[in-house]
Amino acid sequence: MAHGFKSSNQNFIFGPWTVKAVKTHIMKSKDIERLADEMQMASLPEMLFGDNVLRIQHKDSFGIEFNAKDALQCVNNLQDSVKVACAQEWQESRSDCEHSKEVVKRYDWTFTTDYKGTLLGDELKLKVIPTSDRIDMEKLKTREQIVFFEEVLLFEDELHDHGVSMLNVKIHIPPAVYTDPNEICQYLPLNLLQCEKLEFPENMSESQITETPQTTGPEQT
Known part of the structure; x- marks a missing residue:
């Protein structure tokens, strides 16, 4: 983190909803x-913010949150599906080396x-x-x-100088940082298109979901 970084814990309330954003320091190496x-992974990202979280929660306890530990649970820790350009050359140059033939535990090093x-939520939950x-x-x-x-x-991880792997989450992005999808899409190949939406728990009225928004602004603690 940048010099002078300070932990923050923000709560923003609108109607029956609360947005909580917690930002703190990188986890210690140990x-x-x-x-x-615990996760049975050969390695984890160099910069892991295990206590950071962005949570959107209704007063009836259902909602959604984003955290690093659950994100890493979805990483394939049994397969290294990405090969860098120099991998084959490196292997051939060391074909006679005894150590190059040792089995190394495979995992997705790009995370x-x-x-x-x-x-x-327990009794009430969003549906995907x-x-x-x-x-x-x-x-x-x-x-x-x-x-x-x-x-x-x-x-975040610098992937041994082979690029950067980063996972972050944003809410209410300012117009100044919008990226025009019509411009950038021509440079990005489409690998997977999967669209889902969240449905509110059954038997909830629209008034229970929205209510009258409060005027409370962001709180810094």
Whole structure:
């Protein structure tokens, strides 16, 4: 983290909903090693923010949150599916070396994850279902007041100088940092398209879900 970083714990309340954003320091090396053993992973990201969380929760306890530990649970720790360009050359140059023939535990060293969040709640819970709905891009272009913005970093790793792997989550992104999807899509190959949406628990009325928004602003603790 940058010099002078201070931990923060923010709560933003709107109607029956509370957004909680917790940002704190990187986990210590010994704690990362212990967690790697618990998760049976050969390695974890160099910069792991195990206590960081972004949570959106209804007053009836259901909601969704994003945290690093659950995200890493979705990493394939049995397969190293990505090979760098120099891997084959390195292997051939050491074909006669005894140590090069030793079996090394395989794992996805890029920490690629399909984590979509952790659902909260016991009796009441959001439901994930496939959908053909798409985000209304025109609505996103509307210049409205940003009442709350936060970005929470979950983990980052420089991948031994072969690039950077980073997982973070944002809410209410300011227009200044919008990326035009019509421009960037021509440079990015489509590997997977999977659309889902969250349905509120059954038997809940619209008034229970929304209620009258309060005017309480962000709180810093």
